[in-house]
Amino acid sequence: MDLRMHEELAEVWDDFQADDDLWVAVLSGAGTRSFSVGQDLKEAARRNSEGTAGPATFGSRGKPGWPRLTERFDLAKPVVAKVRGFAMGGGFELALACDIIIASEDAVFALPEARLGLVAGAGGVFRLSRQLPWKTAMGYLLTGRSMDAQRAYELGLVNEVVAADDLDACTDQWVADILRCAPLSVRAVKEAATASAHLPLETAFAMRYPWEERRMHSRDAVEGPRAFAEKRAPEWEGR
Template identity: 45%
Template sequence: MTAVAEQTIVDQVTLTIRNHVATVVIDRQHVLNAVDGTAQARLNEIWAQLEADPSVRAVVITGAGTRAFCVGADMSASAVDKTGLEYWAGLDPNGFGGLSLRTSLNIPVIARVNGYALGGGMEMVLGADIVVASETAKFGLTEPRVGRLALDGGIHQLVRRIPHTQAMGMLLTGRKADAAEMQSMGLVNEVVPAEELDAAVQRWVDQILACAPTSVRAVKQMVTQTGHLTAKEARGLRLPALMAALDSEDSAEGVRAFQEKRPPVWPGR
């Protein structure tokens, strides 16, 4: 008999930090970057690590390859054997991928959408701050087509992010929409040809890095923490990142740089 070598598929969620920018890549291309329990746990670990690292000023999240950003929960995993009620009872408080409902990450998150962003993948897009998509990207909350529901923020966030009838048109049909349509609804910031995706993402990163890190963190925290308040109520909150920004070295450096007619060199504190 001829021995057949066993092929092992290595699941990965990778984190790279370079020049104040973190890049998170879901690399499970054999299932279109669907997330299983192990990947979910790893993503939560990554977000917690980034929350504790003040040197990180922006995050880019994407999927490996060219076909998919993320198509949601891994339907081939044993977790889908749970009933709907069992699944609902075990939902992650931080949402799908540890991101879709996360309120403790004060770093801007850019979703680099390179292909399908479906189900939980679409929910992670809804958890991002800026969305840059390839022309070939497809978006959708397709759970009703397999008898499930977008419970990790998809239903509740979509109706808050785009016009009601547009959101319901997607939620009630489970249909997919292309990047241009999602941009017209206001969910996508920029749509570019696939070969220009990295350059477009870098432009957004560079614009974030041009701003004072303490100001950016304050903006993110203020938006995340005050969405349920009126503008007047929100202004009165003494949030930690706000108070830190108002008394920061960045604040002093920004004024000096303006007066001296030079680019600021941000201390980040």
């Protein structure tokens, strides 16, 4: 991922976030070799030699493409990562920023930044240490070791692992299941789960969540029970 790609991706995420007709996103790599192998290190080396890069650290504020997916903390719409092949460095960080990860059997995940004199600054340090037991996360962060898809599944980082030929169909099924749910409910659930993850339970109950405020007063909140009582599929409007 070079700077131009970050700028182009930011436009995509802006469109997705703003368009009420888009309820879920799927992020995948092109081809079969990799989901993403992360930062374009050749570009970084060139910019370092030119003196135009500046020091690299956590986050991308002030850099092209900000806020990147890894820092769109207010994105309430669900994002599914469809991972084939390598998800390394920034590529793994993108997947960690998604809500659901579906991986093919040949997927490989790693945060090798420490081997390169870097840190996993796009959230890898923070998200991996939250999504895995502490010592397990430290084992991967401090060594740069990789994990295969099955190991990622065993650790709870991946929702499902399938044969490469079944990856598209499996991802489509997850998307279909999400779309069966009311979009405002999905966004309220994601927002509340994210915002309250590190709060005491009593505090989490007492908080107010903007998307939940919208859901509880929406037409869809009435449509769901009505459709159930009438024994028909609900017709969600997203409002």
